[in-house]
Amino acid sequence: MHFKSGKPRRTPSVIIVSLIDVLLVVLIFLMVSTTAKKEPPPVLKLALPESKHARPGATDSPMLVVSVATNPPYLWLGDKPITYERLQEELIAAARKDPKVVLTIKADKRAPFGEVVRVIDAAKTAQVGAINAMTERPSP
Known part of the structure; x- marks a missing residue:
């Protein structure tokens, strides 16, 4: 059985198929661009030595962090x-600016000890x- 309505069917003024295509392209663009905005990996990865007696440092003085890597540039x-x-030069300038400046050395456990010295x-x-x-802190 074939049912027909009494009114002739008219074509829509907006073509839905092409709108869906455009939306898919926009969706793909957004997916690609948001995954590219991820935070860059840290510049220098260090394996810090472990200490059972380490305590978190809280100081009011300005702090400089010097990292010592395993490969050049150290x-x-x-x-x-x-x-x-x-x-x-940077340390002298910082000490002149504030004599209470704190230097924190962040050295990889495989870094050359001479560089730390x-x-x-x-x-x-x-x-x-x-x-x-x-x-x-050592992992439990």
Whole structure:
């Protein structure tokens, strides 16, 4: 049986199929662009040494973080590589600006110990207020 309505069917003024195609293209574009906006990986990955007696550091003094990597460039101030000479200049300037400035050394456990000693020497030469070492708590 074939049922017909009494009215002739008219074609829609807006073609739905092409609108669906456009929406799919926009959806694909949004999916690709939002996955590309992910946070970049950290510049320097360090495996910090473990310490059972580590405590969280809370200080009111300004803090400089120097990272010591396992491969050249060994020294990083914040998230930028730095030479030893430039590190000395930065530490001297920071100590002059605030004598209570705190230097935190974030060294990989496989980093050359000589580089860590050079950072400590530079901090003592610059008369930095305090020198701390960043560690991790051992996993249970």
